[in-house]
Amino acid sequence: MAAFVLALAIHLIASVIWVGGMFFAHMVLRPSVMDMAPPERLALWSKVLPRFFAWVWASIAALLVTGYGVLFLGYRGGIGGGGLHIDIMQATGLIMVANFIYLYFGPFGGFKTLLAAGDIKGAAAAQGRIRQIVTINLVLGLITLAVGGTGTLWAY
Ligand code: HEM
Structure with a gap:
């Protein structure tokens, strides 16, 4: 019992770090730096x-x-016996x-290489793809949090 409490507390904290981090990056940091010159x-x-991806x-x-x-x-x-919310949570x-994983080894890898080579246009395009994937994951993450957090009220 105590092990379940500890494990699910860690589960909840990890989900908040990931989804909250995406929310901050997408909804707060991105609009705040939009009018900066591309190189900066x-x-x-x-x-x-x-730094954020290490936490992810x-x-x-x-x-x-x-x-x-x-x-x-x-x-x-x-x-095999959990509620429907656990199946949905697993899928999302x-x-x-x-x-x-795709974002990290695909567009993020490209972003680092292009930026190091001084290709600002290419790096900006790669950063745009990272943003698109983070947007999808942010929506999925908010749904997953809502489903995982409330499932105990409707899935048993
Ligand atoms: C992919 C594999 C995952 C598995 C196998 C899994 C499994 C579980 C289980 C067994 C519970 C307890 C549910 C209950 O008490 O009825 C739970 C709860 C929860 N999960 Fe997940 N989960 C996964 C991924 C995620 C992800 C990606 C998120 C959010 C980004 C998430 C967010 C939550 C939340 C908010 C709760 C409710 C809080 C809690 O009971 O700790 N889970 N999960």
Whole structure:
């Protein structure tokens, strides 16, 4: 019981770090730096993104370990017996993870290489693709939070 409480507390904190971070980046930081000159703006993102993405990797690891961990340990019926909200959370959660892996090794890799080579136009385009994927993951993340957080009220 205490292990489930601890695991789900970590699960919840990790989801808030990931989704809250995307909300801040997309809704607060992005509009605040939009009128900066591209070289300065992209230099700022080149410092912000690696730091945030390190937290996203940690959050993903924590979410998967704690989420599947409690289910394999038999929490509320275990891996085959959970409520519908857990199925939805897994589906949207795994899509978010796949999107992030693509973003990290695809557009983010390109962004770093292009910026280091001084290709501001190319780096700006890569940053635009990162933004699109973060937007999709932000919407999915808000849905996942709402479903995961309220499921206990409607799925059992
Ligand atoms: C992908 C694999 C995931 C699995 C296997 C999983 C599993 C679980 C389980 C078993 C619970 C407890 C539900 C209950 O008490 O009825 C839970 C709760 C929750 N999950 Fe997930 N989850 C996953 C991903 C995510 C993601 C990606 C997010 C958000 C970004 C998320 C957010 C939440 C929230 C907000 C709760 C409610 C708080 C809590 O009980 O700790 N989960 N999850």
